[in-house]
Amino acid sequence: MSEPILKVENLEINFHADGQTTEAVKGISFSLHEEKVLAVVGESGSGKSVTAMSITRLLPEAPVCQVRGSINFMQQDMLTLKNRQLRDIRGKDIAYIFQEPGTSLNPVFSIGSQIAEVIKLHRPEITDVKAEIVRVLDLVGIHDAEKRIQAYPHELSGGMQQRVMIAMALACHPKILIADEPTTALDVTIQKQIIDLLKELKTKLKMSIILITHNFGIIKGFADDVIVMFRGKIVESGPAEKVLQNPQHPYTQALIECIPRLGVRKERLTTIQHEELEKINAS
Amino acid sequence: MKLLSVKNLKVYFPVRTGLFQKKEYIKAVDDVSFDIEKGQCVGLVGESGSGKSTLGKSIIRLNSITSGSIQYAKEELADKNNRAFMPFRKRIQMIFQDPYNSLNPRMNVEAIIGEPLDIHFPELKVSGKKKRTQRICELLEMVGLQADHTRRYPHEFSGGQRQRIGIARALAVEPEFIICDEPVSALDVSVQAQIINLLDDLKDQLGLTYLFISHDLAVVEHLCDHVLVMNQGKLVETGEPASLYQSPKDPYTKKLLDAVPNF
Numbered sequence: 181m182s183e184p185i186l187k188v189e190n191l192e193i194n195f196h197a198d199g200q201t202t203e204a205v206k207g208i209s210f211s212l213h214e215e216k217v218l219a220v221v222g223e224s225g226s227g228k229s230v231t232a233m234s235i236t237r238l239l240p241e242a243p244v245c246q247v248r249g250s251i252n253f254m255q256q257d258m259l260t261l262k263n264r265q266l267r268d269i270r271g272k273d274i275a276y277i278f279q280e281p282g283t284s285l286n287p288v289f290s291i292g293s294q295i296a297e298v299i300k301l302h303r304p305e306i307t308d309v310k311a312e313i314v315r316v317l318d319l320v321g322i323h324d325a326e327k328r329i330q331a332y333p334h335e336l337s338g339g340m341q342q343r344v345m346i347a348m349a350l351a352c353h354p355k356i357l358i359a360d361e362p363t364t365a366l367d368v369t370i371q372k373q374i375i376d377l378l379k380e381l382k383t384k385l386k387m388s389i390i391l392i393t394h395n396f397g398i399i400k401g402f403a404d405d406v407i408v409m410f411r412g413k414i415v416e417s418g419p420a421e422k423v424l425q426n427p428q429h430p431y432t433q434a435l436i437e438c439i440p441r442l443g444v445r446k447e448r449l450t451t452i453q454h455e456e457l458e459k460i461n462a463s
Numbered sequence: 464m465k466l467l468s469v470k471n472l473k474v475y476f477p478v479r480t481g482l483f484q485k486k487e488y489i490k491a492v493d494d495v496s497f498d499i500e501k502g503q504c505v506g507l508v509g510e511s512g513s514g515k516s517t518l519g520k521s522i523i524r525l526n527s528i529t530s531g532s533i534q535y536a537k538e539e540l541a542d543k544n545n546r547a548f549m550p551f552r553k554r555i556q557m558i559f560q561d562p563y564n565s566l567n568p569r570m571n572v573e574a575i576i577g578e579p580l581d582i583h584f585p586e587l588k589v590s591g592k593k594k595r596t597q598r599i600c601e602l603l604e605m606v607g608l609q610a611d612h613t614r615r616y617p618h619e620f621s622g623g624q625r626q627r628i629g630i631a632r633a634l635a636v637e638p639e640f641i642i643c644d645e646p647v648s649a650l651d652v653s654v655q656a657q658i659i660n661l662l663d664d665l666k667d668q669l670g671l672t673y674l675f676i677s678h679d680l681a682v683v684e685h686l687c688d689h690v691l692v693m694n695q696g697k698l699v700e701t702g703e704p705a706s707l708y709q710s711p712k713d714p715y716t717k718k719l720l721d722a723v724p725n726f
Contacts, residue, residue, distance in 0.1 A: 223651050223652075223653050223654075224621075224622070224651050337511070337512070338511065367510045367511050367678045368510070368678050368679060368680070368719065368722040368723055369510050369678075369718060369719060369722040370510070370511075371722065372721070372722040372724075394651045394652050394653075395652050395724075396652075397723075397724030397725075398724050400724060400725075434653070435652065435653065438652055438653050438655070438656035439652050439656075439681070440656075440659070440679075440681040440682050440684070440685040441681050441725070442680060442681050442684060442708055442720070442723055442725065443684075443705075443708065445684065445685065445705070446685070448660050448663070449656035449659055449660055449685065450656065451653065451656045451657050451660065452653045452656075
């Protein structure tokens, strides 16, 4: 297999506040290969979003937050880069989509001007910015793009807003797209559309995706590999199909079990017994 | 026994009501009729914008209706004035979607749960301070929180715990009928399972009736005896979840079913 495009080794993230230290991530390692989808699954508080943010150092600087280990992206260690070098990578080579499109778009600028900002900053060689905006909006399935450029975020539905976020992330042809719970705030039908869209764009633009989610349901048929995080540690990892079919760790099993499924009617839903898992995890 | 009977309910919202402009309406709920039996859990599914929340809110008069009839326990709600409607606010309660926005950040748990008690059980406030506190603790324990949480504020709780506070608040007035508007959509899958189990237990324990609004068909199948599918303000299909999901007749129901991740 080829060299991974992103390699994270022994990543540790600690937060310091009020004289207390919180260990958010406790020494995890994983790698992402070209044109592959890696799913990071876990509950809130498991450290998955913090891991994603640390990749381009979006977390607060030391001493509030300490990141140790190595994050290797195309032969560069992200943790030792200067801010200027980081700015060239953020948004250009590694782009993000966040959970709530409603809060991540700026309400006082039209969507066109928000997409233009990314293009002007990272691709100064482009002269016809407007044509490029129309092209990326088209790419994410927003019809009538010429008209929609003028629209403000509140004039769009949640699904449309998320498409705008994706358009903005893709405007610079990133090598890695980090999608942090991209569909959690959306309806099931829209959720399916967005996942299908990401699937299609992945092949079209030859990028790698890190998909962060708490829902095992959406990764089937989309993710190639999966890592399951619990309290800052990776408890299970492997090919997505295998983990879904035959989960080994009790936490993974519980996480899959607690989702109600169509056609399988149970008296009660299984809930996760955190105390028991804590014991297994400690030993 | 029929608890709620909605007939030909219409809720229209006016748009563009200028002096010389033609009046136009958004038909949020368009000619909807259905019944809910006592002790049932009825699911109401549809995507956002289909009018399901508007329908739920109309029942408890959080938005006004255009025409139609809403009968609750054989009494017509639609032509009652606000004062006459008051007792029904005690009998019908609502649980909201987003536990982060539906609790007042400046009120502690005691104030949040105590407020409906003060309105609907004024005798507690006057004579029975001790009883009032006791009742609040009892409610907290009923939803799986600790009695000593009364002095805490919403931001000190996790999403699942906040939703439990919202449920305790709804239960405070001893309602018969609860409208749950997407109570688990904003929660993690594991927390979602806990809240669903809690709602299920409370229903048996207190003999409640639910109208459960959701876009998640799997959750509705798990919890509900009957399902209503709504699209663009209209009811497109109704039935028992198992048979409805096995052979959906309406194309929209099919589309919703296709979108559910199966694994």
